Amino acid sequence: MNHKQLSLIASSVLLALSPSLHAQEKKAYTDEIVVTATRTEQSIKDVPGSVSKITAEDMEKNLANDLQDALKYEPGVQVNGNGRFGISDFTVRGVSGNRVKVMVDNVEQPAGYNPGADQMRKFSNGIEIDTLTAIEVSKGPGSSLYGSDAMGGTVLLRTKNPEDVLKAGENNHLAVKTGYASDSEQYKATVEAANRSGAVESLLIYTYRDGKETETHGDGADIEGLDRGQADPLTFASHNLLGKVYVQVNDANRVGFVAEYFNRDTDTQILSRENYDAGGGFMPGYVYTNVKAHDEDDRIRLGLNHEWQADNTAFDTLNWALNWQQSESKHDNYDHTGANGNRNRYRAGEDSSTQFDAQFNKIIALATTRHELTYGLNAVKNEFELDYKNYSLDTGDVTPGPVEVPNAESVKYGLFLQDQLYLMQEQLVVTAGIRYDNYQAEPASSSGLDKHESDAVTGRLGAVYHWNESFNTYAQISQGFRSPSIGEMYEDKDNSMFGYKIVSNPDLKPEKSIAYEIGARSQGRIGAMNVAAFYNDYKDFIVSSTEEVNSIEVTTNANLDAAKIYGVELGAEVWLDEALSAPYGTYAKLSLAYQEGEDKKTGDSLDSVAPFTSVVGLGYDAPSGDWGSEINAMYVASKTGDDWTDENVDAPSYTVVDLTTYYTPTENLVLRAGLFNAFDKKYWRYQDVDGLTASTSGLDRRTQPGRNWGVNLDYAF
Template identity: 65%
Template sequence: MSYKLSILASSVVLALSPALHAQEEYSVFDEVVVSGTRSEQSIKNIPSSVSKVSSEDIEQNLATDVKQALKYEPGVQVNGQGRFGMQDFTVRGMSGSRVKVLVDGVEQPASYNPGADVMRKNANTFEVDTLTAIEVNKGPTSTLYGSDALGGTVLMRTKNPEDLLGAGDDTHVGLKTGYASASDEYKATVEVANRTGDLETMVIYTYRDGNETETHGDGANINGPERGAADPLNYESHNVLGKAFYQINEDHRVGLTGEFYTRDQKVTTLSREGYDGGGGFMPGFVYTNVKGDDKDDRLRLGFEHEWLAGNVAFDSLEWKLNWSKSETEHNNFDHTDTYGNRNRSRSGTDESLQLDLQMQKELQLATSRHELTYGLAASDASFELDYTDYFLDSGTSKPGSTEVPKSDEEKWAVFVQDQMFLMDEKLVVTAGLRYDDYKAKPDSSSGLEEHSSDALTTRLGAVYHWNNNFSTYAQYSEGFRSPTIYELYYDKDNAAHGYKIVSNPNLKPEESQSYEIGLRANNRLGALELAAFYNDYDNFIKSKTEEVNGIDVTTNENIDKARIFGAEFKGSLWLDEAFGAPMGTYARLSMAYLDGEDKETGDTLDTLAPFTTVAGVGYDAPSESWGTALTVTAVAAKDKWEDSDNLEAPSYTVVDLTGYYRPTQDLTLRAGLFNAFDEKYWQYQDLEGTSASTEGVDRRTQPGRNWGINLDYAF
């Protein structure tokens, strides 16, 4: 590890030494983000790490989904592959529902994974062509966003009409098309925006048609559990995003948003052909003709109103009301001698109504300025499963056994934040406080108890600007996560098979405390950001099994504690200014180091990513007519797991090359060659829970050499 730390130290010294003495009125940290303070604010005034991937970054990297959009962000991983696709995010070692996901401020349901290979309800319904930015707020952010922001927040912001309409432009039409060889995917996007008087409107439609994401070509293309190639799959998706904003007068603006996403998918699960579900001891459970027919839908309708009041209580007030519904349906077909031909139909539905009210007030005092943000949030959500087993040969059916009953969730919260600008705005102090109340109500027919819990979270951070080019910051923040419906109400009596799963509605919320320090520096040669953090986690929910009268009884309890610490570095260097390279030449470097342990057992956490470095060089012609970039991603091996028998995730280095050509201002051609040297590699999270005896490990590899091409035309 010493050589890695030496590289990091050298990079800091190289980039920092000129920045400490520079006085230019220039800062790359003036970039505006929303997730750091719930309002538009320059990164330079935020006392924590916030990563932002813009729509330009997404296009430049030819990303086809959120996972590809975030692949160069150390400290952030997107999990999931195969039939069920993207599952969740990992931010600084926290994953699943411990990371809050928002779209335009609207809370998204956490993925549902009961462990069976026939049911998942994953986060597969985000269309990157609609996004203007993805922001990742690293570390606990519950004072801003409440429950689930235990380890961080991912905020996706969709485009508005003003993002498409330039100054003085009243109409925009954009056409995009592209191809990605890794999934044999074709896409087409149409953007239309218009400004007529005080009315702005926009519609974005995206169509995608593709197949399974390839694994590395070394994988055996055979049937059965030893299969190394991805299971054949084809899909079609449609996404429509529409927005309309009307400026009623100088003080009032209203807006409507509607979005609909649908995806149909068919899979032939060749890796299950010949699988013996009876383990050789129970004849009649050999699976053949294994197929799947899947459908994912997401619908969102929203209304918002902004009032520039300028009164004593607030300068501006904004309230939003959003209704959303997402549904997943999996039809799982197979044949066994015991059941004949059957379809195990599994569906899950999340529905929510969410109200957000936020007010802002600026106070100018004799020696300070205060930007106050305060408000409330409330939501009512429901989750329901519907399982049916159809026996196709006999034409009969029976209800399937669901893991949890239909349940409702009620949340409400109040929050306040004061961003204080002191000492002629050299010192910026941010203090936040939030109270959240949570209730879960299972269907009365289940006989299970209701759950209630609450949490008070705080945040205190400060940024000190030593000069225009060098700043340091420090922050303490808290997070919490209410128990999920699955954790509260999974209840199953299967004593005949030797086990029971008992619900526990008395679970307490998980808690986190985070300490972070960092620095930011920049001058005409480049910029850097360095952060170090230490996070403590308490009351982790974990299953515990005890034998009672010869039966294994499993229940969830607050029995675990963990700590995670690490450092992250991000820097850029203008090579033309530093070394006289052609104007427009630059270099970038980012690194992330994580460590930590389960404080109860001392084991390394499975969710900790290995040391990751992303380095690149690029060139953008001064005429903006063409450019190219070379990016190298190097990831160390992960050889420490909670289970010592877990298969090691080998280290790897992947090289990507992208470029663009703009013959006219309105036409852009982009192309990319990815994994240029055909490296065979696994992402560490895809090997969690595997051992040397696990079959079909090659089926978890990432694609070998692949390429993509996009064409954008706007007028």
């Protein structure tokens, strides 16, 4: 048997090869390349921190239909949200929401907006994963490279370029993909085309999806009202169109244009709110019936970018990009009450941004050292608007709705510098970086609220030491920050007649973090392993506080909280054919993630910290490359009692088993199938029961799907 050398994956925990490599002849050692860790293409072996990378092949292998599917096996990473409003945000090592920066092709996505009412949500969830070539998650603060919001982690979604689908020597590419997922009765169809003609390369990807609500476990009660145990009936349809054109103007210059449009329409019957008595039995005119909703989410972006191989004294390369993006969420909320009749509470939110980014790279080679300098700047101008209206469907009257925050504009810019220094014949790699950020926000003048301005300086220092070709250790200290959001600063309501008021606070300071991480990576003939330990400190967390003033409850946001989160992550992969003389192409993998978190002011646990999680996998890829299969068992420990800040319903432990397989009858055709939750386990994800008590109605409505299956077919012409 020929010995295979392993390719080290960018995941800090789970190191795995794509199945096709098992069936090939002996390969030279190559490193997985990541971008988020240094803003440049970099071998993971020289990165002093944890980065997870999910490739398009990984997503296809697991029949992923959304980001939750794509990242479900990644330790230390959770994707949150479900139901009517879909995916809401990411949790990275216990930090979630707007404290994790999300970017699509380096275009930052707007902060999520959730005022708490059931009628309005706005999240950055208009992502079609069939357009992605990779998802990278940099764990821990990354503000020295990416600025505000990267205080807990950075998620970079990289869409495909023409060179990602055009094989060597090919000038044309045409492929179709289709699939079905039983848990949501979802059908998809994707057409992918690319062309290379002289100096011009182009790419066009269109994806259509339609389906229904993601089902809960099958034993929930199919009834109306708060005790409903099944998901509310829902239908959706989405369209995504991505186009790119690149022109190689000359040997030194390449210009690119990108356009992307996403649209999703959703109709929901909110049976869980049917006959809800808002008056508690004392106000019969406020019993809700005929509760339903129509939602529309849109995202459009247009971009121009330029790559210049300058090779001058100041820089070797310059990459700059100018992007415009607009995202909008529109919600029609229909219901009937005796007091209000038939009505529609229309709630809409829109973010529009213009973003400029310029990055310079310079390599300075000295006698015994090498510097890889990266420096640059970026600026973002964002406009945030809310549009609320109340429609009486019986009379035709239209009245303004009560918006939570005024329309506002914000501007932020940053300057950064990073030096990656190679010493001792590249046995030691030291990475140091620093960044300055300035943030300004100004609400509409009619609001009478004050302008906000704040700034931050963040740094990073890390080192990797290569003991030999197959083993290295690393350590890193890094800082992060998050500027306060428009909603946090400017929510302002006077409802004194109802006994409460909310007071704005434009003087909020940025939240801050500092993280320490050490780790080791090894790879050899029989496998690969990665272990990391981290300790993260957070301060000036923005939280709301309430006090009674003249019998009125007054709530405002302030920088009150501090927290710490620490943990260990481990990943390993073993080629069983080499280690145990198993059939050629057999492999096993393991990942473990353990976290603890504490509010430093109160000593309470943090609700966002995940319980202990492990994934054990066993797979086989036939030497011919024609077929293969994999089984994964994911165990998640319980989160109960003192694991929660307040009294919270238990999130029991669970083990879920998934099976996937693929078959390639011809070179251009791939058939994939998966059986998920094979043993029909009833379980709740901890983040879906956060804030609920044992007396909360409809707990079964928060369960994940029971046994379900999916099939995909990919054909390249």
